[in-house]
Amino acid sequence: MSESDDGNLSVVYVSGNQGMLDDVKELWEELNSMLLQCSVNFKPHFGTMTFEKRKLALLKKTEHGEIHVDVAVNQLGNQKVGYCISTINEQKEGEIESIFVEKGYRGLRIGDALMRKAVAWMDSKDVEKKLVSVSVGNEQVFGFYGRYSFCPRRTMLEQTKNL
Numbered sequence: 001m002s003e004s005d006d007g008n009l010s011v012v013y014v015s016g017n018q019g020m021l022d023d024v025k026e027l028w029e030e031l032n033s034m035l036l037q038c039s040v041n042f043k044p045h046f047g048t049m050t051f052e053k054r055k056l057a058l059l060k061k062t063e064h065g066e067i068h069v070d071v072a073v074n075q076l077g078n079q080k081v082g083y084c085i086s087t088i089n090e091q092k093e094g095e096i097e098s099i100f101v102e103k104g105y106r107g108l109r110i111g112d113a114l115m116r117k118a119v120a121w122m123d124s125k126d127v128e129k130k131l132v133s134v135s136v137g138n139e140q141v142f143g144f145y146g147r148y149s150f151c152p153r154r155t156m157l158e159q160t161k162n163l
């Protein structure tokens with residue numbers, strides 16, 4: 001556990017592995033609702049996605065890899081206010097799977113701390129590359145990722161319905 005003081009706000013960071021996934025269920029659901037709202041072509045995907053499905057997919061992806069979870073906790077009230085889930089797959093590719101900070105806590109460098117912790121974890125594991133997927137409609141986050149040298153590389157298209 002590590003601490004950082006943001007004015008009167010005292011945030012502690014707790015890290016762990018897949019055993020901590022359930023701790024971020026509510027925050028993940030807020031992120032999924034946000035992505036549902038801003039999605040252009042994939043609203044049904046976000047509308048039918050559940051935390052349980054996402055968790056299963058993460059566990060499957062990392063059967064021969066690893067999951068890392070960082071959670072930001074406001075010590076006042078012991079409230080979870082942000083998280084980042086990162087993974088390393090069998091090919092040694094690191095990925096920021098999900099990062100979210102509660103609206104009222106943004107701009108306080110919590111996202112920065114979460115991002116740096118995730119990247120430091122990947123670096124400690126000597127990953128081959130580091131990736132993050134951004135949903136179309138949420139491009140506003142490019143500027144944030146750009147601060148950590150994550151840049152758009154390709155646009156992947158996915159079929160929305162069968163011909």
Ligand SMILES: CC(C)(COP(=O)(O)OP(=O)(O)OC[C@H]1O[C@@H](n2cnc3c(N)ncnc32)[C@H](O)[C@@H]1OP(=O)(O)O)[C@@H](O)C(=O)NCCC(=O)NCCS
Pocket residue numbers: 031034098099100101102105106107108109110111112113133134135138140141142143144147
């Ligand atoms: C993206 C997010 C995690 C950033 O968290 P945060 O705690 O507000 O970020 P920080 O306060 O640590 O900001 C760190 C720096 O990035 C900058 N920054 C934050 N969001 C930014 C954005 N969308 N575009 C450009 N810069 C941004 C901040 O200004 C700050 O810069 P500074 O060091 O010059 O002050 C948060 O806005 C969020 O949860 N967004 C919604 C969820 C989301 O889109 N997740 C990504 C899914 S792919």
